[in-house]
Amino acid sequence: MVPWRVFIWSWCAPGLVAALALLWLPESPRYILATFGPDKALPILAKMYAYNKNSRETNYPVEKIVTGTLDTSKSGGFVGAIKNFSLLFRPPLLRCVFISHTLMFAVFMLSSGLYVWVPDILNSMLRSTSEESITICQIIHEKFQAAKNSTLYASKGSCQSEVAVQVFPISMGMGAVFAVTYLAIGVFIGRVGRKTLYSSIMVICGLATVGAAFVPQGGAATALLILALCSGCAASILAAIAVDVFPTCLRAMAMCVMYMVGRTGAAVGSNLLGATLDMHCQLAFSVFGVFSAGSTLLIIFWPKPEKIREEMEQRGLSY
Structure with a gap:
């Protein structure tokens, strides 16, 4: 049983490592911009700039984000999720x-x-x-016919299965x-x-x-x-x-x-x-x-x- 446990853990390990790695990643600045506005998205962009340039967040040259199109609904929680979900089933x-x-x-x-x-x-x-x-x-x-025939002669509770290498x-x-x-x-x-x-x-x-x-x-x-x-x-x-x-x-x-x-x-x-x-x-x-x-x-x-x-x-x- 030990090798099978190791095998299962080896399959789970990449997923667990990926899940832990996500904790260090910031939320998408485009999503934050559309949902919460420029003030919340700017710090994330500064952090990404610091990572990519091996610099400090204070060195980010952008001081303000100006956009002409924003999602002004800003409805969150369960009600907001239902509202957004309903938009998927409306034209266009x-x-x-x-x-x-x-x-x-x-x-x-x-x-x-x-x-x-x-x-x-x-x-x-x-x-x-x-x-x-x-x-x-x-x-x-x-194969199905052979399986049906074998059940007529097999003892109760027996189960045999062979896999070709x-x-x-x-x-x-x-x-x-x-x-x-x-x-x-x-x-x-x-x-x-x-x-x-x-x-x-x-x-x-x-x-x-x-x-x-x-x-x-x-x-x-x-x-x-x-x-x-x-x-x-x-x-x-x-x-x-x-x-x-x-x-x-x-x-x-x-x-x-x-x-x-x-x-x-x-x-x-x-x-x-x-x-x-x-x-x-x-x-x-x-x-x-x-x-x-x-x-x-x-x-x-x-x-x-x-x-x-x-x-x-x-x-x-x-x-």
Whole structure:
């Protein structure tokens, strides 16, 4: 039991260190400026200047912040949160919320929903004794049938599960593929454009999901599964697209709600895929792939950020 405790603590350590590091970071001066005004934001800017220049806060050359657009509502607490939350579901932000949240639901439904079952799928493929080239759906169906037959003869309370060792290096390779994908996104996002890059990734990953269910070769199916999981990298691109249209005082709340909807998609996807893998495997993969790829059509209706900003600034909300 000791090695497993060390393993769990090693997973928790980065998160704990990051949480402690946040205590030394100041709040966003842009958020403070929009919420509490220039007088509260100026000291934070001075502190950032001192950190970056290795100097003192008193040496900050700016003495006063002058802005023509401020959020004058300044309503805090629970009432203020409800008021701000309601703004997300009113025009012109309503269309942005609907599109971005639906797209994030699709991203997590495919990436996280499929990711839950990929290790088990890979294990079934690696432990398959079939000499013929069969699809992963046929392998999964044979596994379910074998499990049903074994329960008829197994003693009560017994449970046996074996994991192929090859699953672990493949999982490590998946992490390397994700890292390379994120690096490629950073290189090409400025050249290709955020919406084009997001749509391209989701369409490719959606087609890969459909293909993984019909390809009879295990190596090709594994590669397509890993490619399909790269759809999770599109979440950061979608967040970068969505964040531009929300005012400063609503930005954090909008992102939190969007990711909450995404996590809901992950839960729906994992349970839906788990319930249909045995009897409707190819249909399930096809629906997941088509829905993920087809959802990118919504990006066509994404409004121009400049238009949304102009309308929201007229209401006294700042960016």
